[in-house]
Amino acid sequence: MTSIPQPPIHTIADFLADPVAAADFPHATLRFRNDRAAASVGLAGLSDAEWVEKFGRFEPLADNLPQPLALRYHGHQFRSYNPDIGDGRGFTFAQLRDVRGRWLDLGTKGSGTTPYSRFGDGRLTLKGGMREILATEMLEALGVNTSKSFSLIETGEALHRGDEPSPTRASVLVRLSHGHIRIGSFQRLNTLDRAEEMERLTRYVVEHLYGETPGDEPALQLLEHVVQRTARLAASYMAAGFVHGVLNSDNINVTGESFDYGPWRFTPFWDPEFTAAYFDHQGLYAFGRQAQAIHWDVVQLAIALTKLASIDALAPILDTFPQVYEDAYSGAMLARLGVQPRSDADDLALVQAIEQALATRTVGIDRFFFDWSGGTRRPGPYDTRYAHHFGPVETLLTRYQPARTTDHPYWSDAEPCSMHIEEVEAIWSAIDTSDDWSLLHNKVAAIRRMGEAHQWPK
Incomplete structure (x- = not known):
């Protein structure tokens, strides 16, 4: 170092x-x-x-x-x-x-x-x-x-x-x-009408966080990176079954890295209306609206960057967000499933079939990705449920090749590693009532073991 x-x-x-x-x-x-x-x-x-x-x-x-x-x-x-x-x-x-x-x-x-x-x-x-x-x-x-x-x-x-x-x-x-x-860091400078400081911050992010030499239009460089990174972040939330809970513009990092976790949840089932924050009464940041919410925040960044670049130059970059998200979403779903991408049309059809099957709520998100890792369903207690609702998924998967092996011991476990609210509360209860930290440390070890089994690129 x-x-x-x-x-x-x-x-x-x-x-x-x-x-x-x-x-x-x-x-x-x-x-x-x-x-x-x-x-x-x-x-x-x-x-x-x-x-x-x-x-x-x-x-x-x-x-x-x-x-x-x-x-x-x-x-x-x-x-x-x-x-x-x-x-x-x-x-x-x-x-x-x-x-x-x-x-x-x-x-x-x-x-x-x-x-x-x-x-x-x-x-x-x-x-x-x-x-x-x-x-x-x-x-x-x-x-x-x-x-x-x-x-x-x-x-x-x-x-x-x-x-x-x-x-x-x-x-x-x-x-x-x-x-x-944060996006909110740029919003502050825009509100205070500090164009020179906005320029310095933009160049700082491009150079020190994205590792590039700022060009003649650093605002356009920055926005393009933020669109790419945040769209991929939103896609990865969906594949993980994760709900951040508070996707305010001050909680969106311009590097596209997720951070600052308050009322987060993992949704047990594929439920677009599932919310994490008890105070999100309108479901603004519900599971199925997270891409829309993050896109809205990136629009606020683009508005702030009009201090440095014209809206005519910024808007075309901003308009790429939906397509970047769709591509990233298919990629994230296939990556968690552990199969190699094929064509855009095939991948879209498979992802839509998975969504439709999971929306029946006959099996949970974690259970599905666990049982079908590598693209082949393993026999188990959910065979009947899969037979009733997952036929199109199974048919489409016959065209796909595995992207990872399933020889890690994790894939032979009886249950997938999940993180739902009941377990979070149980871990806290042991700490609160008995000062017992073993459940937390054991869970971290189990989660890391699962991460190893997924063989994510380093």
């Missing part, structure tokens, strides 16, 4: 962020450390005591940012524009290159108040931190481009929350992410 005295975010920190300090927590008890992610940025060799100092007390990393930075941004929240947001309980405190040469951020959730906390306490519940670990591990295992839950440390505070039993335990989470620049 190569380090430099000042990571690149310092070049735009003067208008993008405010220096802040971490809270002084009563205790710092290490609950989870992601050594796999740490190895990718050269930090796996830290002892537990050193880990707590860095990620619980936030002692600066050598040759890195001298002080944490709370990022400034605006955003549409459930389609209502809010200029009064920003990092209210988190900050970016280091940037490191990973083994692929990318610049990654170490950012926090629950690290204390900032100028953008408003009436919040800047804290994170321990349950919320545990839930983010489960979300990121499961998504990574299912091939979704996601931030990594890097560290979870219990902080010894009692928090009061109106939507869950209180008082409850507190934590600070560290995530490893490919940038924390």
